[in-house]
Amino acid sequence: MKILLIQPSPYDSNRKPIKKKKLYFVGLALPLLAALTPPEHEVEIILEILEDIPFDTDAELIGISSMGHGVVRSIDIAEEFRRRGKTVVLGGYMASLMAGEAKKYCDTVVVGDAELVWSELISDYEKGRLKPLYENRLKRGWFTTPPPRFDLIMDKNLGDFLPVQAGRGCPHSCSFCSVACLYEGTYVRKSVEEVVRDIRQVKELGYRKFLLLDDNIFADRVYLGKLLEEIRSLDMEWMSQCDxxxxxxxxxxxxxxxxxxxxxxxxxxxxxxxxxxxxxxxxxxxxxxxxxxxxxxxxxxxxxxxxxxxxxxxxxxxxxxxxxxxxxxxxxxxxxxxxxxxxxxxxxxxxxxxxxxxxxxxxxxxxxxxxxxxxxxxxxxxxxxxxxxxxxxxxxxxxxxxxxxxxxxxxxxxxxxxxxxxxxxxxxxxxxxxxxxxx
Ligand code: B12
Missing domain, CATH: 3.30.750.200 (Transcription Regulator spoIIAA)
Structure with a gap:
């Protein structure tokens, strides 16, 4: 089976998807979903900001991400693929926060962290038993991911850094925050070894910089201290965000x-x-x-x-x-x-x-x-x-x-x-x- 994963680009004021020559801030979701896909399936990733969506694709299953107001474009793409007879999955922050609404435009919605449901979803699809909703969230503690499949986006015009993630969520619960809404004040992290593995992968691909796209690297200072000791020996430059x-x-x-x-x-x-x-x-x-x-x-x-x-x-x-x-x-x-x-x-x-x-x-x-x-x-x-x-x-x-x-x-x-x-x-x-x- 072929699976097409799409990161839509939000519309501009003329309702045309915004296009750029280069994408500096690449998301991690699609390279991770590709890595979580059983190897017998073929995966293609489209970053719409850089390239057009191949609506005539021979892929059977279409996965579309969603962020903020950009969800409008995600929905339009979902509807177009469904008109063409494809099976469409919506996931990401916005689909998670408004799953009921998202469901109107696709075959199934993934709420929360896809690591916990993606292989089950694919297997259900193959058996013709796709459920309307897959919902699961990482709870307090640790989580693990395979190395992201950056090989699927290396031919695209990206900036001079790639994303790495150590933790998700944030201990604070600010009322306006989508992260607080999904993680409810919890913070989950990957083992230091796994983060180092991911940074090494970025380095081996020829990059000298990475973006640690965590929501708050100051969520656990003991963990951060250990992580910093390891990152230091990797001789890379990096950016992140925190409290x-x-x-x-x-x-x-x-x-x-x-x-x-x-x-x-x-x-x-x-x-x-x-x-x-x-x-x-x-x-x-x-x-x-x-x-x-x-x-x-x-x-x-x-x-x-x-x-x-x-x-x-x-x-x-x-x-x-x-x-x-x-x-x-x-x-x-x-x-x-x-x-x-x-x-x-x-x-x-x-x-x-x-x-x-x-x-x-x-x-x-x-x-x-x-x-x-x-x-x-x-x-x-x-x-x-x-x-x-x-x-x-x-x-x-x-x-x-x-x-x-x-x-x-x-x-x-x-x-x-x-x-x-x-x-x-x-x-x-x-x-x-x-x-x-x-x-
Ligand atoms: C990097 C980033 C960007 C980058 C890259 C985005 C891209 N092209 O992928 C840029 C700078 C372009 C960007 C833009 C925007 N972003 Co942004 N972005 C992020 C950031 C910092 C990291 C995203 C990431 O890679 N996370 C790591 C991955 C592994 O996590 P994830 O994306 O949540 O994906 C997991 C699940 O959600 C799920 N999943 C995600 N997509 C899909 C798709 C399918 C099919 C399935 C099954 C599952 C699934 O599986 C993944 C693994 O568990 C997040 C913050 C965050 N905490 O995630 C904000 C965030 C997602 N962005 C946000 C927003 C608002 C925007 C903008 C609307 C900002 C604006 N005003 O323009 C735009 C919209 C762009 C668009 N394409 O529509 C909000 C979303 C809020 C919401 N309620 O939706 C967040 C949460 C930031 C925040 N705290 O407010 N963003």
Missing amino acids: IRIGSEDKLLKSLKDSGCTTLSFGLESITKESLKAMDKSWAKPEDYPKLIRNIQDHGIDVSTEMVVGGEADTLESIRATKAFIEDNRISVPRFYILTPIPGTRFFRDIEKQGRLVKEDIYSFDGTEAVYTHPNMTPDELTRAYWDLYRSLFTFRSIFKRNILRKEFPGNPGKYLFYTVVNLYYRHQISQGITPNIF
């Missing part, structure tokens, strides 16, 4: 740097304490952010930030004040979204219960448009404040201040000039009304 409080851990920060970690990304969300509290993220203390950021930067690790505007206690003034925060802390490449209730999350249920939703089309839920009423501003004002914040931070003056006018510049001009170019690209996107994103 900002790692900024107070000098010993860990030193080990991170020594192990080749170059950049960490932090979901800081907001500089307004009460907004963080309303997101169930009061463990994050905005008054500590400057000190923590500085300590991470002083250890030689770049800080990248993800923030949201439109938290419950935000005002037009606090959104404007975010500009000074980003500049004062010399954040090279800041990114923002409007706080958005993603269907399936606790935040969505709360906003829906309070009758505050003003948009229904899931395509508005892409983080660039206000979709619910806010106590301190109208949805239009919020959307405008969001774009104004972006514009104010991507002036030539601000780009210069954040990237060139910093004490680290003389020591590594090449890196900060590269960030300047990324900023200029973001500036161009913002001027076109496109939210900068990392892919």
Whole structure:
């Protein structure tokens, strides 16, 4: 049997799938699913952002991933394949969070971690006994995966790093977070040996860098410490994301740097304490952010930030004040979204219960448009404040201040000039009304 696995590309504003010449941030799901497939079957992977979908394929079983508002494209692809008589499986975050809705457009939905059900699904399909739903989640503790089948995507135009995963989930339960929704505050990890095996595979494929795409590498500091010791000996550069409080851990920060970690990304969300509290993220203390950021930067690790505007206690003034925060802390490449209730999350249920939703089309839920009423501003004002914040931070003056006018510049001009170019690209996107994103 032939199986076609598709990572759809979200639509642009003209409802055409976004296309790029190169994909930097490759997902791990499809190379892993391919590795989990019994070897007697042939697997093809399509990354739609780089290539067109072969709708006339001779594959029997079509597996489609789904992420955020991109699920609209996943559904359209699913419907087209079903019209052509194929058996379609939907999986990934969005299908997991809205399985009932997803089921309307496919033959079966996989909810949660596919490692636990994929081979059973294939065997059921072969026996003509496919179930409508396969649901299973990794629980607290450890998990294991085969090495991902990167050989199936090596001919595609990828960036200079590949993904590796050590753990899934996060001990926090922030109300807006899809990860919290699926993993419910649990954190599961792979053995250090298995992670090392996967990094070695990336290295053997000729890469010098990897992206550790865990949700929070600071979830288990003992485990992280052991992992860093091993990563260090592999002589690779890497990036990841985690809880900002790692900024107070000098010993860990030193080990991170020594192990080749170059950049960490932090979901800081907001500089307004009460907004963080309303997101169930009061463990994050905005008054500590400057000190923590500085300590991470002083250890030689770049800080990248993800923030949201439109938290419950935000005002037009606090959104404007975010500009000074980003500049004062010399954040090279800041990114923002409007706080958005993603269907399936606790935040969505709360906003829906309070009758505050003003948009229904899931395509508005892409983080660039206000979709619910806010106590301190109208949805239009919020959307405008969001774009104004972006514009104010991507002036030539601000780009210069954040990237060139910093004490680290003389020591590594090449890196900060590269960030300047990324900023200029973001500036161009913002001027076109496109939210900068990392892919
Ligand atoms: C790398 C990444 C990307 C990359 C690469 C995506 C890609 N092309 O694969 C880029 C940067 C392009 C990207 C883009 C976006 N992403 Co993204 N991304 C991630 C990230 C960090 C890692 C994904 C990954 O590889 N994980 C490791 C694998 C093994 O886990 P997995 O993807 O969950 O897959 C497992 C299961 O879900 C399942 N599964 C997944 N797909 C399928 C398909 C089938 C057929 C089956 C059976 C099973 C299955 O099996 C896998 C093994 O168990 C996740 C965070 C995370 N925790 O996963 C966010 C995440 C998935 N992304 C998210 C979002 C919102 C987006 C965007 C919409 C952002 C935006 N505003 O533009 C876009 C949409 C892009 C799209 N194609 O539609 C959200 C999804 C939230 C949600 N409710 O759906 C996440 C969870 C981040 C977050 N915390 O909010 N993303």
